[in-house]
Amino acid sequence: MTLDVEPVRTELIEFGSLSIQYDQRVLRPRRWTTAQSAWASALLRTAPAGPVLELCAGVGHIGLLTMVGQDRPLVLVDSSEVACDHAAANVERANLPGPVDIRCGLMDGLIADEERFALIIADPPWVPSADTGEHVDDPVHAIDGGADGLDLARTCLELIGRHLGDGGSALLQLGGLDQVAAVSDHLTDHPELDLRLVEHRAYDDRGVLVLLVR
Structure with missing residues (x-):
């Protein structure tokens, strides 16, 4: 018996000023998240010196758009090799002035103890496991945030x-x-993190962004 396997089709999507590639094995970039890039870019105007980190970066679109016109180093971290391959192609396409380091694997093992970042962007999967079936066009691994x-x-x-x-x-x-x-x-329960949630911005039913500071 021959199983029908959907062919992999690389697609391009406009994401702000960038053209971003992806395929059906990864999460399709959501255009509303250009708002996250815009907010992050604004924060960089008054941020201390230092590099930028994006966790759960996927194909890199949010971090790359943040860094347009910036010469700071950017570190992109994701666990999916497919996403990291697309991110590498998107880095080449973006042609940013600063260096970009792509790290593929489990995020808690890819950042050295001594590394510090002026800005951290985090885009983890946030769909409860029981609800992932409602998102049939999205790869489960890219959206499943646990219970x-x-x-x-x-x-x-x-x-x-x-x-x-x-x-x-x-x-x-x-x-x-x-x-x-x-x-x-x-x-509140983990004061050792030394973080405060100081602002949030909701985008209808698409998602919410929260700002964390010391």
Whole structure:
């Protein structure tokens, strides 16, 4: 018996001023997340010196758009080899003035203890496991955030707490206001992270961005 295998088709999507490639094995870039890039870029105008880190970067679109016109180093981290391959192609296409380092693997093992970042962008999967079936066009591994949707978000918070430089800030993407409240409670319960949630911006039913500072 021959199984029908869907051929891999590389596609391009306009993402702000960039042209970003991806395929059906990774999460398709959401255009609303250009708002995350715009907010991050604005934060960089007053950020201390230092590189930028994007966790759960996927094909790199949010971090790359953030860095248009910036000569700071950018580090992109993702666990998917397919996503990292697309990110490498998107780095070439973006032609940024600063260097970009792509690290593929589990994020909590890819950042050296001494590394500090002026800005950290985090885009973890945030769909609760029980709800992933509602998103039939998305690869499950790219959207599954565990029982409450926050498994990888909590890992991101640990890494932000460990690697955010003095005077820096972080932008974390979440799925809704209930998750914002849960993250706020998590920070209260873990004062060792030394992080405060100081602002959130909701984008209808598409997602929420939260700003974290020391």
